[in-house]
Amino acid sequence: MTENGAHSTDNEYRQKELEAGLQPFKLVKYFSFSSLAAILVFTLFLSWVISNNARKVMLKQSEEYSLVLAENLNQQVFRRFVLPAVVRYGNIKLSNPAQFQNLDRIVRNVIQGMKIESVTIYDSSINIISYSTRSEMVGKKDVGGIEYELSLEGIANSQLRYSGSVLSLLPGTRPLSCELRTFIPFRQVREAGGGGGEAIMGVIEIQKDLYNEYLNILRLQGSIIAVSAAVMMVLFLVLRTIVSRAGKIMENKALERLRLEEKLNQAERLAHLGTMVATVSHEIKSPLGIVRSTAEILEKRIKKVAPGSEHLARIVIDETTRLNDIVIEFLDFARPRETQLQPGSVNELIEKVLIFAAPKLREQGITLEKNLATYLPATPLDQDQFYRALLNIVVNGLQAMEQGGVLKVSTTVVNNQFVRISIQDSGIGMDEEKIAKIFTPFFTDKNKGTGLGLAITKNIIDSHNGKIHVESAPNAGTTFSITLTAFT
Numbered sequence: 001m002t003e004n005g006a007h008s009t010d011n012e013y014r015q016k017e018l019e020a021g022l023q024p025f026k027l028v029k030y031f032s033f034s035s036l037a038a039i040l041v042f043t044l045f046l047s048w049v050i051s052n053n054a055r056k057v058m059l060k061q062s063e064e065y066s067l068v069l070a071e072n073l074n075q076q077v078f079r080r081f082v083l084p085a086v087v088r089y090g091n092i093k094l095s096n097p098a099q100f101q102n103l104d105r106i107v108r109n110v111i112q113g114m115k116i117e118s119v120t121i122y123d124s125s126i127n128i129i130s131y132s133t134r135s136e137m138v139g140k141k142d143v144g145g146i147e148y149e150l151s152l153e154g155i156a157n158s159q160l161r162y163s164g165s166v167l168s169l170l171p172g173t174r175p176l177s178c179e180l181r182t183f184i185p186f187r188q189v190r191e192a193g194g195g196g197g198e199a200i201m202g203v204i205e206i207q208k209d210l211y212n213e214y215l216n217i218l219r220l221q222g223s224i225i226a227v228s229a230a231v232m233m234v235l236f237l238v239l240r241t242i243v244s245r246a247g248k249i250m251e252n253k254a255l256e257r258l259r260l261e262e263k264l265n266q267a268e269r270l271a272h273l274g275t276m277v278a279t280v281s282h283e284i285k286s287p288l289g290i291v292r293s294t295a296e297i298l299e300k301r302i303k304k305v306a307p308g309s310e311h312l313a314r315i316v317i318d319e320t321t322r323l324n325d326i327v328i329e330f331l332d333f334a335r336p337r338e339t340q341l342q343p344g345s346v347n348e349l350i351e352k353v354l355i356f357a358a359p360k361l362r363e364q365g366i367t368l369e370k371n372l373a374t375y376l377p378a379t380p381l382d383q384d385q386f387y388r389a390l391l392n393i394v395v396n397g398l399q400a401m402e403q404g405g406v407l408k409v410s411t412t413v414v415n416n417q418f419v420r421i422s423i424q425d426s427g428i429g430m431d432e433e434k435i436a437k438i439f440t441p442f443f444t445d446k447n448k449g450t451g452l453g454l455a456i457t458k459n460i461i462d463s464h465n466g467k468i469h470v471e472s473a474p475n476a477g478t479t480f481s482i483t484l485t486a487f488t
């Protein structure tokens, strides 16, 4: 329970650490995306400003154009129609078809080829259309609005009417329209020329179709939006790849750092544990020695006093011996002695280990197959420690073959450069999962095991700059191979 609890808080801590490591980067990510959004808004705004300005310029140009045209119309109509009509008919009466046709001809002549939609002339006394190039408009009353009123006061003015926006460029939407209506006062023209103040006889309205111009402006706006959207998209994609790549790199770095920290922590914990174990073991060692020698003395005395009961003392002796072995193992692990490497022969050490193990081998009915290389180059060896390392492996092998079996021990020279020791048993074997754990201190599946044997062995092989390798499968035995670099 406590284990699990500790684990989950560990994981939470890990997660938090990881997130903390990525925090500034997330901020950068956030900023880059929001600046993208800002740029997008800005481009839309820019395209709106540009098209608005273009529209204003267009309006101004067209208005000037229309005003000049209207002025010209004013002159032409007055000179070529009003004056002759007054002379000929006495007054102007457009209901007279001859007069109307005459005016119509003059107007059409003036606006010919000028992309003018219509020309309309309003009466000055009542708001009525007295002439229009669009015949259906003639005679309509109260059509002129504020623009008409303004013109009667002598102020020329214009009105731009348009519908549709940049969206109208898309198919299937409302069609575009744009027209400019310019109103100027229709004045009498004095032969002496120029100057304002002449009597206002009516109002001239010129309607000019600006569909094409408006379409061009909207196209401009559309292309600004399209181009900036494309640039934005490319930027976005580039940024996204950079961000995601950087994200991965940073995450890996953060993870690596965590892993390192964890390793350090574990090493620290182990070091603490080691000191503790060493202290305790050391304290136990001397009283244990006293208990053992006392029991040995007792055994002799009991033999004399109460023959047949000396096995009781024997039990104490055996158990203290076992305990002593454990304490030694603990001490070996917790306080490893400094390794002193000297050139030596691995074969000799192996022989020693096998001599020590011989009684056990016999006891368990294990066959020994020894195959040592006749010539082995010397390798760096700390005799005591390496003996210990080999013994631990052999003892494990024996423990794995309680029901008997074969122990194969061999040495070979590899590439004239390495010495390889192989210790193979035909015992119970291990699965992958177990193999992964056997070098971990305190890992054991034996009732009376310390789980330190292989941890010590590994440390010793490491300090000999050697390699240790295990091959095993359940019920198929186990092979340990150790490779050392030979002196050349």
Ligand SMILES: Nc1ncnc2c1ncn2[C@@H]1O[C@H](COP(=O)(O)OP(=O)(O)O)[C@@H](O)[C@H]1O
Pocket: 392, 396, 397, 400, 425, 427, 428, 429, 430, 434, 438, 443, 444, 445, 446, 448, 449, 450, 451, 452, 453, 454, 455, 478
């Ligand atoms: N030759 C082997 N065959 C099967 N299992 C083994 C062998 N050697 C080691 N092991 C496994 O590795 C574990 C750890 O071994 P070791 O570190 O020597 O500790 P201990 O012997 O005290 O259990 C053993 O408990 C056992 O499960």
Ligand SMILES: [Mg+2]
Pocket: 392, 395, 396, 449, 453, 454
């Ligand atoms: Mg062991």
